[in-house]
Amino acid sequence: MHHAEISPLMKDALVILGAAGIVIPLFARFRVTPIIGFILVGLLVGPYGLGRAVEAQPWLGAITISDPDSLAPFAEFGIILLLFAIGLELSFNRLWQLRKLVFGLGALELLVIGSLLAAALSMMGQYWTGAIALGLALAFSSTALVLPISGTTSPVGRAALSMLLFEDIMIVPIIFLLGALAPFAQADGLTGLIDTLWQGALLIVVMMVAGRFLLPRLFAQAARTKSPELFLAASLLVVIGASLATAFVGLSPIVGALLAGLLIAETEYHSEVEGIMEPFKGLALGIFLITVGMSINLQVVWDHLGMILAATVGVLVLKAIVTGVLLRLMGARRSTATETGILMASPAETSLIVLAAATSAMLVQPGTAQFWQIVTAIGLMITPLLALLGRFIARRVEPAPSLDEIEGDNNTPRTIVIGFGRVGKLVAQMLEKHDKPYVAIDFDSDIIENARREGYYAVFGNAMREDVLAQLGIDRAPAVILTMDEHIFAQRMVRKLRAKHPDMPIIARARDSFHAAELYRAGASTAVPETLESSLQLSEAALVDIGVPMGPVIASIHEKRDEFREHIREEGALETKPKLRTSTAES
Template identity: 80%
Template sequence: MHGGEAISPIMSDALVILGAAGIVIPLFARFRVTPIIGFILVGLLVGPYGLGRMVFEYEWLAHVTITDPDRLEPFAEFGIILLLFAIGLELSFNRLWQLRRLVFGLGALELLIIGALLAAFMSMLGQYWTGALALGLALAFSSTALVLPISGTETPVGRAALSMLLFEDIMIVPIIFMLGALAPYAGAEGLAGLVETVWQGLLVVLVMMIAGRLLLPRLFAQAARTKSPELFLAASLLVVIGASLATAFVGLSPIVGALIAGLLIAETEYHTEVEGIMEPFKGLALGIFLITVGMGIDLAVIYDNLFTIAIAVVGVLLLKAVVTGTLLRLMGARSGTATETGILMASPSETTLIVLAAATNALLIQPGTAQFWQIVTAIGLTITPLLALLGRLVARRVEPAPTLDAGHDPGTQRVIVVGFGRVGRVVAQMLKAHDLPYVGIDADSDLIEGARREGYYAVFGNAMRSDALDKLGIEHASAVILTMDEHVFAQRLVRKLRASYPDLPIIARARDSDHAAQLYRSGASTAVPETLESSLQLSEAALVDLGIAMGPVIASIHEKRDQFRDQIREQGALADKPKLRTSTVNG
């Protein structure tokens, strides 16, 4: 390249994005501030409404600004796809089935009630009813891209948010088609398109689920045997992009395909490798999306309409927070959980921008109206981390979380019981019967409050957070016992604990022998399959009833248990051999 040759705009944009990632993430991490705000501020600074305005006066600014945000839109969309893929990896079909009441109950009520109230308010302001409905539904969405990384999916707040966001993701396509049906001269055509998309979408999802269960384990097994990180990455990208294109081809949102791909891989033993290898790409792509959000904020327009925009932002946030929190309380959630979730879910979404664009193209709202609400949405996205902080603070005032008794010194040696449901309480009873000190931890405040009323030593917290376990004195723990029945969460926690505490005894509950083998591979000292224990207890009862002496029965049961345990450990070791190991590849 000659010295006077112009730099490619794509290379210039890449320089800005990578430079932003290299500066924003470490800087904000140092001050313990989420980089979400940093990326949005970078977009505001380097976008067409920031320094990009001055490119014609100072040509050198072209190398550190982005004057055409449209070039970044495909990368931003890919970031959302990777985010939904990562969320799918954290879930399972069994867990989604358990959430069905919340998804189609709470999720439906939240979207429809908020959308109807906002539409009524817009209509009162003079907006025609079709445009008012479009604006109401658009602003009723909440940000999957920002809310779930903040809340997680394991806490009561995360589960409630997840259920509502899943329903919103399902409703994106029907709402966009409905807007097309409401467009002038397009009613019948829009309805026919919706029906066609629904049946084709259901067919594609069914094919993906069947093919995924049959082909994905074989695909990743072959990739893992090569011990090539590049091939494993290529297989992961192939799956998520292929699934997204399949759903987009029939008119569904590509994020639906990405979520299903993640769910299918979560059912395989390779999900942790996939999650780890995709993590850097997800973070960078999400950063690109947030930069594009910042680029849509025009400070001059905000200054000229400051009062109106402020009223609109506060009004939308307040209405959504009150409705969401009230619905959660009516469905039995605790006041603290309802308050925190309501405030966190109050801001609009990246999906709001998509629905606003669809409504504008359908001639339901004017471009100027769309621009106003796009600015409101961008501001709402920007302050989402602040809403999360505000939600936690208000929730603590509304309902202080249970804490450890003063007599629980984190420096004492004791057993930590993770998960304090039915199984966790039985374990605690046995520990207490043998005078072994323990403390329980669970992210469900209802369980903790009930357990403390019954005299158990338990604390509210998310065990995946290092600071929660540090406060319990994990470095002095005599053992950690995992009693939850969520296998993905259990494997992840076992792996995390084993990496930090190599000598810590970790005893984990497993669903079956396959899950137990996975836990052994993750680093569990002992994994106890529920199916195995129930069969041994059944055998013991039958032998005693048949007249066999208790002593020989107990001895034979112990012998059989040890035999099964050795087989499971061997199964885990054999299955571990073809797994991808970056350390081996790197020599």
């Protein structure tokens, strides 16, 4: 029986899709970015991994990439979609809110690190144009890895976001410069370079003007059809068209992709475009990262292991020190500067893009680019470890205060927040907003360490101990707020507090109306059932959306809340515990 032969390209596509199907859920299970997984997969299935053994074991050919060069167009498309996605994520409002950090800290971080790396590489024999390209490439940090680790609300997250935003912005002039140099990197004259620059600048101006008028109309027409396929086609048309236009005048197609993203980001359709392009961007970026992994020659790594490790450590240490020092000079705390510097130390996936552009521009030799690709890949893979190292060292350079350290500060009346999870943090934010001093306490050391890094006034301790409460200044506290979710512990805590402090306001979080009634019986001044509040907020949103004026809605919500609280207080005043009902709905 005759069997049709599977084409190599089809087989490679199956390998890539199979890798994506394994890597993404596996790494998501352990909360690790799939970027690392794709690089490892490329290393495993590439010509320097299992591909070496295909001649001896032919069956390995079914699970390895037979022709890595055939993936190059897909990898380039992945880079284009990545830059397009970066453009979609940028907005002028977001930049304006962080303008001082973005254009102050971010500019200093990229320029100082890039200059120092370029100077070091130049002294090591690299030609100055290539040294600049390599210095700028290695100065980038990973947006895809850093922000999921740091978040965007903590001091570390805000500092990282500002620097990463500036790096994203600087991709435009950096890629523009490399793209303009590409055809003339070895030419002595400047005529061709000048022609490319003015033609590229003119094209960008035309695209910006035309895009503001044409793109809203194009996507409005696609939206009217209510066809996701047409919306996707319009998005791809804009991305590919802009990339081809910039490539036509001698610039990198990446410039056109990022500019297209920036223009669409200013339209009301950017969220829909971002959502519909996300799966394609992720898969295309995965192909790019697989090609990076396939380019890592393990034999080269072994032969030059000392140089590679030295280069990796050198880049990491330089970036960590410079970033940390800059943050300290701009007023950041020692712990924030330390953790942010170490987290931002490794190169980025964007470094690989700039390296590829520098190689195509003949500014960097392929062998040199491969060396720094290996360094970048190693840096990407150890970024989660750098995050852990940064947190560990940050705790040592500026440990969270203990109860003994705040004992002398209990002359200031502070509201005491017991339990500092999601609800406790929100309570602390509202107290800060209204300039009300507070101190939070929790028995989970990890929670307290994270809270201190995020700028909250929180301490580790057991709130059930009287001496601990005394150190917190319980006798002068305006109120105690219990935010923990432990049913029994909350009742015991309320009962203990009420026995020692009969006149103190005690506000407690409750799971439902039955738990609230128990807390009232234990002595709580106010018990707030979560199910009640969610029901009231749902009702408020529904009434406003169907046209009821906001004023009467708010008045009725307050009236209903008071009615429920009075009812729960009456239940709590009963000596016998109310029977549990089978329904979880509020009465």
